[in-house]
Amino acid sequence: MNTISLIENYESGESLPQAFYTDKEIFEMDMKHIWQRYWLFAGVTADIPKKGDYFTYKVHHDSIIIIRDDQGGVTAHYNTCRHRGSLICTKEQGNAPKLMCPYHQWVYNKDGSLLKARHMPDDFDKSEFDLHPVHVRIVEGLIFISLADSPPDFEPVQAGFGPFLKPFxxxxxxxxxxxxxxxxxxxxxxxxxxxxxxxxxxxxxxxxxxxxxxxxxxxxxxxxxxxxxxxxxxxxxxxxxxxxxxxxxxxxxxxxxxxxxxxxxxxxxxxxxxxxxxxxxxxxxxxxxxxxxxxxxxxxxxxxxxxxxxxxxxxxxxxxxxxxxxxxxxxxxxxxxxxxxxxxxxxxxxxxxxxxxxxxxxxxxxxxxxxxxxxxxxxxxxxxxxxxxxxxxx
Ligand code: FES
Ligand SMILES: [Fe+2]
CATH class of the missing domain: 3.90.380.10 (Naphthalene 1,2-dioxygenase Alpha Subunit; Chain A, domain 1)
Structure with missing residues (x-):
């Protein structure tokens, strides 16, 4: 049975057919329709208490930088340089006053804006090369990110979890x-x-x-x-x-x-x-x-x-x-x-x-x-x- 038929023929109340657990094609569908669409728990704000503290989180092919910014908030960016795509942060965690790509040293601010690009022509417009942003929501110190262009509404989660978490x-x-x-x-x-x-x-x-x-x-x-x-x-x-x-x-x-x-x-x-x-x-x-x-x-x-x-x-x-x-x-x-x-x-x-x-x-x-x-x-x-x-x- 092909994948579409397997999905259409699934009977609720039974464990899933084997392919949903083992098949590469269905794994790719899981990534596309769930992991790249929904809200993912990344970590806690206590992991990055100081400005410039960051950690990276790899979800399938996407490495994400989650960083404490200059205003004390948390922002997230795709960890792929806008020059030729290198990973910018190669460690799982660290502190960086600025994010510098190790390849040709393009430098980004914590908010993802491109600050410096060495030896580029005079008419090079830096403002067009910000890091790609990732949606972030914080619920009582828990950091959630979404890789979707338009993620599902997070408000019910925020409102629902808030009162339970606050006392902690x-x-x-x-x-x-x-x-x-x-x-x-x-x-x-x-x-x-x-x-x-x-x-x-x-x-x-x-x-x-x-x-x-x-x-x-x-x-x-x-x-x-x-x-x-x-x-x-x-x-x-x-x-x-x-x-x-x-x-x-x-x-x-x-x-x-x-x-x-x-x-x-x-x-x-x-x-x-x-x-x-x-x-x-x-x-x-x-x-x-x-x-x-x-x-x-x-x-x-x-x-x-x-x-x-x-x-x-x-x-x-x-x-x-x-x-x-x-x-x-x-x-x-x-x-x-x-x-x-x-x-x-x-x-x-x-x-x-x-x-x-x-x-x-x-x-x-x-x-x-x-x-x-x-x-x-x-x-x-x-x-x-x-x-x-x-x-x-x-
Ligand atoms: S790939 Fe990042 S500066 Fe060249
Ligand atoms: Fe158990």
């Missing part, structure tokens, strides 16, 4: 740890994995010890209703946001078990309460923005996840742990303890996602039915398929 004071938070995993899997299998807890009971004993209902053997409904009253009284946002129609963001707050303070292996706090939080009772805040952003935040730290596909069978997963701006390493937190919960839980998931991919490569793989508890996976896959259909004009 992410713009002034401290980036306490970072970790990268390179996975042999398709990016969608990571998203699918993170949209269901059907696998949690067997795969995540530590997670199930921390979260009520994660094992699917107990109901969290009563506890949730009671906690929502307490959270609201403290001014914490509680009203979840679900995916509806073609929306691409999601928010939820759910309780930890009564004796559990944080996402840690012993259930005890791992740092001081973050931002405006006064105690360890904010539960877990989960945020998602398709296609590449996840947050799980507890009272004392924020854990961010950025997924980046490299090919149909390869992804980077970049994780960050943020703590309160005044938290002191060695006194208020210990990096090993801070990261242990998501190191253990994440690595359980990465293994599942890689196994899933390897099994899907089998000549005998065929799509199987999602369970009722995988409804959120169905919603993601339907959203995904909708974007491809839209892309091919159907």
């Amino acid at each position: 004071k992410i713009p002034s938070a401290k980036v306490a740890a970072k970790k990268r995993y390179v996975l042999r899997t398709n990016w969608k299998l990571i998203t699918e994995n993170f949209r269901e807890c059907y696998h949690c009971g067997a795969a995540h004993p530590e997670y199930c010890r921390a979260v009520v209902g994660a094992n699917m053997k107990e109901s969290a409904d009563e506890e949730l209703l009671q906690k929502q009253v307490e959270w609201s009284a403290k001014g914490l946002a509680t009203k979840g946001i679900d995916f509806v129609d073609d929306s691409f963001h999601f928010a939820v707050r759910y309780p930890l078990r009564s004796h559990v303070e944080s996402y840690s292996l012993d259930g005890k706090a791992v740092s001081v309460p973050m931002g405006d939080h006064q105690d360890y009772d904010a539960g877990v805040l989960g945020l998602v923005c398709y296609p590449n952003f996840w947050i799980d935040a507890v009272s004392d730290y924020v854990w961010t996840m950025r997924i980046t596909p490299v090919s149909a069978s390869k992804c980077y997963v970049d994780l960050s742990w943020l703590v309160d701006e005044n938290a002191v390493e060695g006194k208020d937190y210990d990096v090993e303890r801070l990261i242990e919960f998501w190191k253990v839980t994440g690595e359980q998931d990465w293994e599942l996602c890689e196994n899933n991919y390897s099994g899907i490569e089998s000549s005998r793989y065929q799509p199987g039915p999602y369970a009722p508890s995988e409804l959120d996976v169905v919603k993601f896959v339907d959203w995904y398929m909708g974007r491809l259909k839209e892309g091919i004009g159907g």
